[in-house]
Amino acid sequence: MNKRFWFLCVLVFIFLLSACGKKEIENAVNWPIKDFTATTQQNKQIGLKDLKGKVWVSAFIFTSCADVCPPMTANMVKLQKKLKEENLTNVELVSFSVDPTIDTPEVLTNYAKQFGVEFNNWTFLTGYSQQFIEKFAAESFKTIVKKPVGGNQVIHQTYLYLVDQEGNIKKTYSGYKNVPYDEIINDIKTLQ
Numbered sequence: 397m398n399k400r401f402w403f404l405c406v407l408v409f410i411f412l413l414s415a416c417g418k419k420e421i422e423n424a425v426n427w428p429i430k431d432f433t434a435t436t437q438q439n440k441q442i443g444l445k446d447l448k449g450k451v452w453v454s455a456f457i458f459t460s461c462a463d464v465c466p467p468m469t470a471n472m473v474k475l476q477k478k479l480k481e482e483n484l485t486n487v488e489l490v491s492f493s494v495d496p497t498i499d500t501p502e503v504l505t506n507y508a509k510q511f512g513v514e515f516n517n518w519t520f521l522t523g524y525s526q527q528f529i530e531k532f533a534a535e536s537f538k539t540i541v542k543k544p545v546g547g548n549q550v551i552h553q554t555y556l557y558l559v560d561q562e563g564n565i566k567k568t569y570s571g572y573k574n575v576p577y578d579e580i581i582n583d584i585k586t587l588q
Contacts, residue, residue, distance in 0.1 A: 419586045421558075427565040429536040434492075435523025437504040442519065444563050451587045452488040453580065454557045455571050456533060456541060458495035459507040464554050466511075468571045472556070473511050476518060478577055479584075487584055489518040490559075494529055494541045494550045496522045537565065556580070560587050 431444045455472060457465040472489055479487050493499035499507075504520040524532075526543055533541040533552070542551045554572035557565050558580065567583055569576055 421566050421583050421586050424566045425568070427536065427538060429559065429563045429565060430532065432524070432528075432532060434521035435501055437501050437508060437515070437520040437522075439501040441523075442521065447488060447490070447559070448563060449561050450486050450488050451561060451584055452490050452559045453584075454490040454492065454537075454559060455555070456492050456494045456529075456537075456539070456552045458493050458550050458552075459499050459503050460495065460548060462549060464572050467573075468554055468556075469508075469511050469513075471571055471575045472518075473513060475556075475575070475577060475580060476514060478581055479517070482581055482585075484581070484584055484588070486588070487517060491518070491520045492529065492533075493520065493522040494533070494552050495543065496524055496526060496529060558583055558587070 429444060433441060433443045436442050453472070453475065455468055457468055459465070469491070472491070476489055491504075493504060499520075499522045501520075501522060504522060508515070508518070508520055530541045530543075533539050537555075537557060539553045539555065540551060543549075544551070554570065555568045556571035556575070558567045558569070560566050566587065569580055
């Protein structure tokens with residue numbers, strides 16, 4: 397009897413310890429991002445290895461977008477402010493241009509300044525081919541990016557992507573309307 401009692405106590409203790417482990421993100425995915433090389437708005441080279449060790453939130457935008465990109469960028473600015481209010485450090489925001497021929501580092505910088513972007517934890521990326529960004533978006537982010545021949549607009553979805561410290565996409569959120577800021581913040585906290 398005494399041995400059984402202690403055995404049960406140990407089992408209960410182990411169960412309680414396992415319940416106190418790291419929380420998981422609800423409805424998480426685990427899509428690894430393929431390595432990339434890009435140019436920042438500061439005209440510096442960056443790759444996936446430079447973001448390792450940080451949690452980041454990413455989006456696809458372009459500066460001559462006629463509809464969804466300005467609200468998406470404004471929503472990311474709100475997210476940046478909320479990150480600051482929550483004192484969440486080591487979190488990056490990353491915007492991939494889906495129109496890299498037009499979106500030079502200088503054009504991206506001017507675009508970002510219109511929204512009051514703070515560049516201390518937000519990087520805008522370009523410097524790759526249109527073919528690369530279309531394939532990269534499809535393979536790593538499971539999303540469409542397509543610039544029609546002869547057009548000046550680019551087809552793309554309006555998601556925000558949460559990426560963990562190892563470069564795996566963990567979750568997607570609406571980045572255009574009804575952005576779930578609290579959910580994003582909570583998921584970031586879970587990853588940290």
